[in-house]
Amino acid sequence: MRRCLPVVGVLITLLWVPSIAQDARGALDAAIAAMGASNLHAVEYTAVKGNQYALGQAPGPGKPWPRFTVTQYSMRINYDALVMREQTTRIDDEKPPRGGGAGGYNPESQQGGIRPIPFGPNVITTLRNGQTPDGALQIWLTPHGFLKGAAANAATLTATPRDRNGSLSLSFKAFEKYTVTGTLTRDNLVERVRTTVAHPLYGDSVIETQFSGYQDVGGVKFPSRMIQRQGGFPLLDVALTAQPGAAAAAALTVPAPGARGRGQGEGPAPAPAQGTARLTTRELAPGFWAIAGIQSFIIDFRDFVVVVEAPASPARMEEVLAEARLLAPGKPIRYVVNSHQHADHSGGLRAAVAAGLTILTHEVNVPFYNTMLRNPATIEPDALARNPRAPILEGVADKKVITDGTRVVEVHHVRGNLHSEGLLMVYLTKERMLIQADLFSPRQAEAKPLPWSTITANFYDNIRRLKLDVAQMVHVHGGTDPFDKLVAAANLPHE
Numbered sequence: 001m002r003r004c005l006p007v008v009g010v011l012i013t014l015l016w017v018p019s020i021a022q023d024a025r026g027a028l029d030a031a032i033a034a035m036g037a038s039n040l041h042a043v044e045y046t047a048v049k050g051n052q053y054a055l056g057q058a059p060g061p062g063k064p065w066p067r068f069t070v071t072q073y074s075m076r077i078n079y080d081a082l083v084m085r086e087q088t089t090r091i092d093d094e095k096p097p098r099g100g101g102a103g104g105y106n107p108e109s110q111q112g113g114i115r116p117i118p119f120g121p122n123v124i125t126t127l128r129n130g131q132t133p134d135g136a137l138q139i140w141l142t143p144h145g146f147l148k149g150a151a152a153n154a155a156t157l158t159a160t161p162r163d164r165n166g167s168l169s170l171s172f173k174a175f176e177k178y179t180v181t182g183t184l185t186r187d188n189l190v191e192r193v194r195t196t197v198a199h200p201l202y203g204d205s206v207i208e209t210q211f212s213g214y215q216d217v218g219g220v221k222f223p224s225r226m227i228q229r230q231g232g233f234p235l236l237d238v239a240l241t242a243q244p245g246a247a248a249a250a251a252l253t254v255p256a257p258g259a260r261g262r263g264q265g266e267g268p269a270p271a272p273a274q275g276t277a278r279l280t281t282r283e284l285a286p287g288f289w290a291i292a293g294i295q296s297f298i299i300d301f302r303d304f305v306v307v308v309e310a311p312a313s314p315a316r317m318e319e320v321l322a323e324a325r326l327l328a329p330g331k332p333i334r335y336v337v338n339s340h341q342h343a344d345h346s347g348g349l350r351a352a353v354a355a356g357l358t359i360l361t362h363e364v365n366v367p368f369y370n371t372m373l374r375n376p377a378t379i380e381p382d383a384l385a386r387n388p389r390a391p392i393l394e395g396v397a398d399k400k401v402i403t404d405g406t407r408v409v410e411v412h413h414v415r416g417n418l419h420s421e422g423l424l425m426v427y428l429t430k431e432r433m434l435i436q437a438d439l440f441s442p443r444q445a446e447a448k449p450l451p452w453s454t455i456t457a458n459f460y461d462n463i464r465r466l467k468l469d470v471a472q473m474v475h476v477h478g479g480t481d482p483f484d485k486l487v488a489a490a491n492l493p494h495e
């Protein structure tokens with residue numbers, strides 16, 4: 001008799017399948033009714049306090065994202081047109097600032113590039129098209145957006161049984177690769193929504209939004225608090241007020257193609273289109289080239305090559321490695337030097353691992369990369385997902401000299417810098433050129449002078465400590481400047 005039991009179990013499972021599917025639709029309908037979602041076509045959420053955090057810009061490997069104070073926040077959603085606009089006004093009031101997240105330099109506002117972010121509040125606006133996966137996911141990460149997304153993708157809907165607290169999870173699949181899961185309370189309110197997105201460095205990365213303090217506004221339930229997290233740490237935490245049917249939200253229209261509405265958050269740059277022509281490369285000194293963008297550098301030695309920096313994305317890094325092979329044909333790439341663990345500077349590392357190259361980074365980053373560079377990337381399979389290999393990491397403590405007997409390149413730890421623990425700079429001794437990332441922000445000639453920054457002053461102190469005879473600074477974020485500019489910036493008066 002005992003031998004028959006598994007068969008009975010299978011039969012019961014098969015019989016349950018239609019019932020579970022029905023339960024999912026029933027649970028969704030109950031949540032739509034409880035939340036009043038059918039009657040909601042547009043909404044504006046506003047906040048006057050909260051915190052925003054910069055993804056991928058932690059002050060050290062594995063630490064929480066750096067925090068900024070939110071003074072104004074608005075999230076407008078038009079559920080009919082499938083458009084979402086988010087605007088965050090933030091101030092950089094952490095004293096002293098730790099980590100990155102100032103965003104790229106914006107010539108109009110003269111903000112960005114370095115912390116503390118100068119010249120008053122910093123406004124980040126993003127406009128998302130819900131017809132695209134990126135835009136749709138953001139709308140689904142809101143309470144009513146999740147329910148509308150689940151209804152639109154009802155064919156893929158599944159539900160878990162209610163747990164002892166009366167909660168259940170509803171999941172749907174969209175664009176053939178994203179699974180979006182919402183947790184409903186016993187009262188059928190949306191408590192959290194999560195999905196997994198692609199990240200150039202972290203691979204498959206979970207993003208989750210949590211809602212609480214529901215209030216009824218005209219028969220529709222709205223949360224009064226929202227916390228969004230990615231990689232386990234908060235991205236946004238705001239106290240919300242909802243205005244259903246707000247005219248500004250109802251008036252939103254689909255952004256024109258190409259209008260990405262990217263904010264100033266120093267996130268990874270979008271990957272360039274595949275199959276483009278050769279990268280824009282400039283020779284800064286004989287055998288020393290810079291590749292435009294968030295820059296990578298190629299340094300030619302007698303019988304090997306060193307690449308400095310693997311920014312942006314694995315696709316971009318594959319192009320950089322191809323360029324290195326064109327510029328120095330037949331020579332092996334001995335190292336890919338990584339300045340620090342921020343995502344804009346390390347987003348290409350997975351391609352370096354796939355190519356079997358040795359990554360030279362500060363030793364504090366080694367355990368972090370050993371985890372990150374082994375993560376799966378199933379959402380957007382990259383070079384490493386196609387060609388899985390274990391990362392080869394070499395940690396630098398204070399200094400590493402790379403030489404062929406003629407050319408000498410020194411890699412130094414920038415000690416005690418608050419931008420990132422384990423930040424490296426690269427000094428070409430004969431050329432007297434110093435490659436730096438995020439320690440000094442170049443400005444146009446007509447720009448207002450930046451206020452004093454502890455991050456820049458510490459950079460200058462490290463150069464003096466090491467007695468480096470620098471003539472020119474070469475900036476990973478673009479351009480070069482004579483050393484005098486740094487001397488002036490580091491010696492500005494300050495509190």
Ligand SMILES: [Zn+2]
Pocket residue numbers: 100340342345419420437438
């Ligand atoms: Zn950085």
Ligand SMILES: [Zn+2]
Pocket residue numbers: 100266342344345437438477
């Ligand atoms: Zn940077």
